[in-house]
Amino acid sequence: MQTMAKPCKAKTKNGKRCGGYAVAGSDFCFTHDPARARERAAARKRGGMAQAIPKVAGEWTKKIESIGDLIELLNLVILDTWQQENTAARSRALLAAIDTGAKCLTAGEFEARLAALETILKNREVKP
Ligand SMILES: [Zn+2]
Structure with a gap:
């Protein structure tokens, strides 16, 4: 038996229907499911931390001579x-x-x- 993925019921900012598929037990995709807002925020935070470029301790402008x-x-x-x-x-x-x-x-x-x-x-x- 083949299961059909359910399309997300949300509309995008420009009024078009979301192209995503609903997650199990919801009418919305992960991006639009109101029940998953906290989960999305945590995922964004994790992504942000993974992408963050650490601060540089100092600038190096010298020529190495010793x-x-x-x-x-x-x-x-x-x-x-x-x-x-x-x-x-x-x-x-x-x-x-x-x-x-x-x-x-x-x-x-x-x-x-x-x-x-x-x-x-x-x-x-x-x-x-
Ligand atoms: Zn969606």
Whole structure:
């Protein structure tokens, strides 16, 4: 047996009949059913939250020229990512940021130690 979907009885703003189909137990589609107003509002809110673009923690206009610049940018990215919805993708992004941060800090430490060694070697150079 084939069941026929019942058309929605509502009229649109321009007076035409709604092209939707009535939901079970109603004469109206989900959009026009007065009994579902609260459900629609909740769905809109969920949709709005899903679409919302998180606020940006700051603007980045610098050219990256040092490890300090990289760490500064990384901190902005972490702040922005932190504000996003808690999802598996956000967790992965934060873990990648932590990994990148650890590499930046290690590179910065090596850079400082190398500079110290270069200074020591330069001071030991024999002058003619
Ligand atoms: Zn309708």
